[in-house]
Amino acid sequence: MKDAPLTRTDALAAWQDFLPRTGDYATKRNHVVIGHPHVSRLSAAMRYRLITEDEVIKDTLMTHRFLKVEKWLQEVCWRRYWKGWLELRPDVWTSWRRRVAELRRNLPPEVLSKADAVAAGQSGVACMDAFAHELIHTGYLHNHARMWWASFWIHAEKLPWELGADFFFRHLLDADPASNTLSWRWVAGLQTPGKTYLVRLSNLEKYLSADQLKQTAGSERIADGVVTPFLQTDYADRSKKSLPAYPVSYTQKNQRCGLWLHADDSSPEIGPLQTLQPVAVAAFNNPSVYQNQYRLSDQRIACLRKVLTDGITRSASHYACPATLIESSDTVVSLSDWAQAQQLQEVVAMAPTVGPIHDLLPKIRQHLNQLGIQLTLIRRESDTHAFALAGAGFFPFWEKMNRHLQATANDQAHFPFFETSHAL
Numbered sequence: 506m507k508d509a510p511l512t513r514t515d516a517l518a519a520w521q522d523f524l525p526r527t528g529d530y531a532t533k534r535n536h537v538v539i540g541h542p543h544v545s546r547l548s549a550a551m552r553y554r555l556i557t558e559d560e561v562i563k564d565t566l567m568t569h570r571f572l573k574v575e576k577w578l579q580e581v582c583w584r585r586y587w588k589g590w591l592e593l594r595p596d597v598w599t600s601w602r603r604r605v606a607e608l609r610r611n612l613p614p615e616v617l618s619k620a621d622a623v624a625a626g627q628s629g630v631a632c633m634d635a636f637a638h639e640l641i642h643t644g645y646l647h648n649h650a651r652m653w654w655a656s657f658w659i660h661a662e663k664l665p666w667e668l669g670a671d672f673f674f675r676h677l678l679d680a681d682p683a684s685n686t687l688s689w690r691w692v693a694g695l696q697t698p699g700k701t702y703l704v705r706l707s708n709l710e711k712y713l714s715a716d717q718l719k720q721t722a723g724s725e726r727i728a729d730g731v732v733t734p735f736l737q738t739d740y741a742d743r744s745k746k747s748l749p750a751y752p753v754s755y756t757q758k759n760q761r762c763g764l765w766l767h768a769d770d771s772s773p774e775i776g777p778l779q780t781l782q783p784v785a786v787a788a789f790n791n792p793s794v795y796q797n798q799y800r801l802s803d804q805r806i807a808c809l810r811k812v813l814t815d816g817i818t819r820s821a822s823h824y825a826c827p828a829t830l831i832e833s834s835d836t837v838v839s840l841s842d843w844a845q846a847q848q849l850q851e852v853v854a855m856a857p858t859v860g861p862i863h864d865l866l867p868k869i870r871q872h873l874n875q876l877g878i879q880l881t882l883i884r885r886e887s888d889t890h891a892f893a894l895a896g897a898g899f900f901p902f903w904e905k906m907n908r909h910l911q912a913t914a915n916d917q918a919h920f921p922f923f924e925t926s927h928a929l
């Protein structure tokens with residue numbers, strides 16, 4: 506299996522390799538085949554914005570007829586839909602993090618031991634254990650395997666969805682606060698209340714290769730009809746808030762500004778900050794926080810370092826100024842120290858989306874304020890438009906996106922596809 510691309514150069518090459526295959530994606534994507542030739546493996550690259558959804562959508566529409574690639578475009582848009590949905594309901598993220606800590610503190614030891622055993626691939630159901638091993642060893646699972654495994658954890662093993670989602674979050678290289686939390690909630694029946702996703706052996710038999718099906722130990726536990734819904738309480742406030750307003754472009758001021766680069770969007774130079782003139786760029790890598798607070802796997806930590814190193818290298822060349830990856834145990838303190846040392850009057854960054862970096866914003870703002878330094882966050886225009894459409898279910902969202910993409914496909918001069926003049 507090819508490794509997931511974790512630099513922009515590798516992501517662009519992997520994308521060019523996969524682009525011709527997006528025409529077959531609809532018919533092949535559900536097959537979970539060793540090596541995963543039918544899917545792109547671009548999720549980590551897209552999650553950290555080494556390559557943007559806009560670039561992928563544009564190339565797709567310029568290469569294929571819309572109807573041939575509709576399923577592919579729809580899947581790419583799921584990422585943005587989940588992101589937008591969570592931007593509008595940030596408590597769903599904070600509530601999940603809170604519950605993970607509470608469950609670890611309060612669950613009976615035998616339940617925690619069982620959860621640990623299932624996550625270590627010791628459930629006794631051979632195909633599910635193989636997926637747990639694949640995740641731990643490679644940092645990746647095919648979408649269908651994620652659905653089966655999450656369903657197995659929740660509905661067959663009767664374990665809290667929050668701890669399963671945490672296991673994924675610690676190991677997936679593409680771990681994304683929105684796609685991960687909300688997909689787990691969907692499998693649990695919380696996202697679309699009452700609608701659970703139940704794993705069935707016949708579905709695995711249809712989509713796994715004969716080799717993968719050879720090990721049958723424990724498969725009676727997932728035989729069709731055996732797994733029944735295990736309904737869990739929703740502790741989150743899922744009421745819709747207004748989308749935080751961020752500018753979509755930046756006007757250079759006559760003051761010293763620095764660019765803060767982070768993993769939620771590691772390619773500011775191909776977005777609205779392309780023409781920024783920073784005197785310095787910095788990114789902050791926090792392995793001790795990743796380890797102690799989030800218990801991330803070693804390969805996930807290495808992935809984050811690689812993504813930030815790549816972003817810093819590109820920034821140094823694009824912005825022609827000093828760019829540094831700062832190893833730190835506290836982003837808030839390190840960022841303020843850096844801004845002060847560089848005598849900045851303004852720190853500019855792409856707006857982090859709901860998740861660990863976003864959680865730091867109030868403190869970052871407060872520390873910078875105390876130093877008299879302004880924090881300016883910019884959001885891509887296409888995100889602003891797409892997030893605003895994510896208020897309800899995916900299909901109303903997709904209906905509007907679909908119409909817009911088809912219009913764009915017929916008029917390729919209009920890229921990026923959500924210009925203000927072109928908004929929905």
Ligand SMILES: Cc1cc2nc3c(=O)[nH]c(=O)nc-3n(C[C@H](O)[C@H](O)[C@H](O)COP(=O)(O)OP(=O)(O)OC[C@H]3O[C@@H](n4cnc5c(N)ncnc54)[C@H](O)[C@@H]3O)c2cc1C
Nearest residue numbers: 544545546547548580581583584648651680681684685688
């Ligand atoms: C329980 C569960 C947890 C998940 N956790 C994550 C996660 O933490 N991070 C993450 O990026 N994805 C997550 N997904 C979504 C999806 O499984 C992965 O994005 C996909 O498998 C990544 O592999 P790929 O790039 O080869 O996908 P491809 O099939 O090649 O899809 C292309 C791109 O479309 C997007 N995409 C495809 N399917 C989905 C989907 N269902 N939801 C959102 N975006 C999608 C991704 O950006 C992906 O790279 C999760 C799904 C489930 C069921």
